[in-house]
Amino acid sequence: MEPYLKVTSIEKTFGAVRALDNVNLLASRGECIAILGENGAGKTTLASVLIGLYQPDSGQIELDGSKISVTSPAAAIEHGIGMIHQHFSLFGAMTAEENILIGLPGEKRGAAARARIRQLCDDFDFTVDFNVPVASMAVGMKQRVEILKALFRDVSILILDEPTSVLAPTEVAPFLQGVRKLVANGCLVFFISHKLDEIREIADRVMIMRHGRVEGILPVATTPMTQMSALMMGQDASGQPAEKTEIKETRLDTVLAPKALVVSDVSLTAPSGAEILKDVDFTLHAGEILGIVGIDGNGQTELSEVITGLKRQTSGRILLGDKEISNSTITERISDGVGFVPEDRHAEGLVLSLSVEENFAFRSVGEDKFMSGRLISRRAISKIAEEAVKVYDIRPSNPKLNASALSGGNQQKIVLAREVARARNLLVVVQPTKGLDVGATQFVQDQIRAVAQSGVGVLYISTELEHVLEISHRVAVMAFGRISGIVDPQNTTLQDIGLLMTASPEEKL
Amino acid sequence: MNSLTMQRRVAIALLLALTVGGFLILIDGHNPFAAYKVLFFESFLDYWGFSNTLVKASPMLLAGLAVIIPMRAGVFNIGGEGQIYIGGLFGAIFALALPDLPGVLGVPLIFLSAAIGGAFWAAIPAYLKAYRGTNEVIVTLLMNFIAIHIVSYAVAGPLLAEGAPYPYSDEVSEAYRLPILMPRSDAHAGIVIGLAMAIILYFWLRFMPSGFQLDLVGRNARAAAYAGVDEKKTIIRAMLIGGSLAGMAGAIEVIGLKYRLFHLFSDGYGYDGIVVAFLAALNPIVAPLTALFLAGLSAGAGTMQRAVGVDSSVIEVVEGLVVVFVAAALVAPRNVSKSFLKTLLSQGLNSRSEHSEKKEA
């Protein structure tokens, strides 16, 4: 059978980053292809090219045997390509119908259109409330509106970007049911995910991406999960890591080590009344790496912010060694030797429009080492930056360049170098290897290990489970703002952790 | 962005604007080179002409700084005009009410009161922006009108000079007037104050932690929060400084040039300040140059008209084009000149932005 969609040699670079590297793909109608890959592997970039959000640097897309150019999302819709983004593209103040009909020619928005929307709802067993603005809908219903929007535009190709990550566990099964029906109706569905069990359940084939390249397109039924995850992680199929990493042999004797951080009964309640953190309680010892894992959005980011002072807890206490820092400001915590590598290096960790050397100083510019008398010493800043650029091998090695001119890995090195230098007592890192290549990931992890060995307590928060298990002495699992368990990574299966990640608060007690 | 190529782009933009202006002069039936020669000679090299340039440049410079500082903190202060008016009002009231003091005491006090007036007028949008999230552009714009009418009421009512044919206040006593820099001309010491402020602010932003942190908020508010900088307080601080600077511009007009408070005494200097600030790429140390340039253009335009007969409105066109071209040069580094025609011709209204890859991946 002729393939319906043919993608040939797609390339796309952003500055120094090669987001898509010679991507090729053949796909037919009526199949569901999962796209698997780590964060930053190029999954969403590929999808954005297909729906005309990004223009590829080179390569071509053929649909039904003829070459097409998708110059805009509108053009994609004309070709029957639709996408449902992780963050919905809905207008909160408008109703479901208005949201579905926006952008369509006027003649397609009449009473017939309304009837058809309801028909589609019936066909796919969707329950949608047509009388309320979208803003007041639950997430699952919003997602159904998004899907209806695509269905109404007669998509033959539908891209779903991590569709289940926003859903409540009970909403997942009916959603997958709907996807199956779409596929049965002849739709080509791309299912971007990094959840292997879901892929197993829904997809016919799995396309594995890594660092912008397609590592393989394999039939799901005959490919073992271990092989999928090995390809995704850049290991060879035997399951052994491609790059030998030092396996830590020292088991830390946590009883004897002094306490670096004590978090006791910390809760955080949003103004809306939602409990973001609930009675979080743990102790981190000097020299220990405590991993924190959980599905995105279960309070891990907020925990890091409460500990570093960006957010103030509603109740509970935080001790740094013996010193209470529950109400200290960020600046006080910085001078107490708390290093913090935040989740989003572009939005928080760096100021891209400043030079590399200024980025070494901006977080604590008033510190003695950057000052000469009461004035900022540009010379001192340059010296410190040059030193770090050398030690961390940051390239290009010119500290006068803007931080925006560096690749993601080198940018992360700046943040890490700065925060490691500061972390005398505690280092909090959030998603430190997100979007980095193997070499950079290795480097970052080595640095973090070295910091811990020098006697600093490290809190390692990440959704990249394999990395966390590899580096941590203990792993705390968060679910619904609570710590649902603290486990020893040596004696725990992925399945156990998976269960803890989804443990509802009631089950725990 | 490489600063050398940026300077080159700005130079090209200036040349382009002058070239278009030259064509207009040609249409008007005059020699553009002769006209420009008169324009620049008169505004920068001639004694009287240069004094006129300085008189205009002083308030423009301070108004420009009043835009630059808030903008560096991410706040768009287009309320300079209103802050000038309230600053002028406060300064005038104080100058008229002050008992006999020596000038060295009185003038700084007048400036202080004008700065307080301007800061007060800026504090309202600053508070609304920081704590209520109200759009500062809209608020400062509205407050400009209110300020103008308040001054208009003051000079027509409580401050009206006895027997005045139209609304203006009494004269400020001679002791409180700014000294004249260039004898027999109007060029007063206001430009010195502006220059001093530009230098101080440049060093503050670059070499003092508080200035550096203000800049941080404008560049990346979340990163600033991560560095422990309080965004709300910084917004307020930046606007108070901006308002003070504009207020001082108001005082300069009152005690430097006119010696009275007039109805409509500022001729849009607050808005000129926005242009000054953007041409200076928000760098305080460059602002004196851009203020002098703009002041020179508008001061020389009249002379050019008298001497060569070229319509002075040509210069307004040039000013507008300078802003357009320089802004384009600063904002869109690539594919601008090349694609302008292409876009208009080939794509018409349906222009796409796929060339613009200002990526910070």
Add this chain to the structure above:
Amino acid sequence: MFDLVLLGDVLAGTARLGTPIAFAALGGVIAERGGLYNIGLEGQILAGALGAAAGSFATGSALIGLGCGVICGLISGLFLGYMSIRLRINQLVGGIALNLLLAGLTAFLSRQIFGAQAGGARVEGFTQIHVPLLSDIPVLGPSLFSQDPLFYLLIGMAILAWYWLMKTPKGLDLRAVGENPKAADLAGVPVFRMQYLAIAVSGALAALAGGHLVLSQVYVFAEGMSAGKGFIALAAIILGRWSPLGAVCAALFFGFCDAVQFKLQFTSPEVPYQLFLILPYLASLIALVLLATKASAPAGVGRPYDREHR
């Protein structure tokens, strides 16, 4: 204090003074609902005024003059659109630049067209239309139903703009662009085309304000005759809560306050007339602060849309 004649005078003045502001404000609403600030209204009024004067001067027809003015407004709107949408120049700076440019250009061209003598050439304008019967109503009649045709055009445009923006599919699309251009783009709305359309219409409406000044008020082009009306219109947009009808009402309120203060200057010099000048701005400010949580500015206004921005 007010007798009926006075009231009639004030109402007539309201319509006369408020109409140009209302046209410009209507234009501003269309642009802002599409996510673009139009700070260039002031300059576009001048462009419209010059176009109207030149067109009428050349052909002797006020209607053709008005058409020429509208074309000038469209072009100036598209130019601002190019700066804001394509070049992504800060929309306030672009608008201010346009104002400078058009103030100079209109002055220059008017001297080329009409000669340098003060006053310029008098051009053909519109005459008032007396609506039969209705214009005979005492007080209200002469002020509301004996207006020039552009006042009726304003009312028509306001209703049309309201209907288009709030009731038609394209209007919904435009509002979607102003709220969240990315989401609109993904739904297939041609974001950039809609924004160019909005800014062009915005310029054309502002030009009608200029047309009113020339063809219905003074019958001559004068340099800087917009006299800040483009900026007042920006305030009227706020007071009118970004709604076409609201903005027109707000603009007429500005006109009313202006008419009252004119009268006061003559009839009651002891009352500080500036109070009435301040009143509409103060009302706008208070409305902005108190109603901030209700219908407010379109969420995406002022921020250029960059499709590939990540």
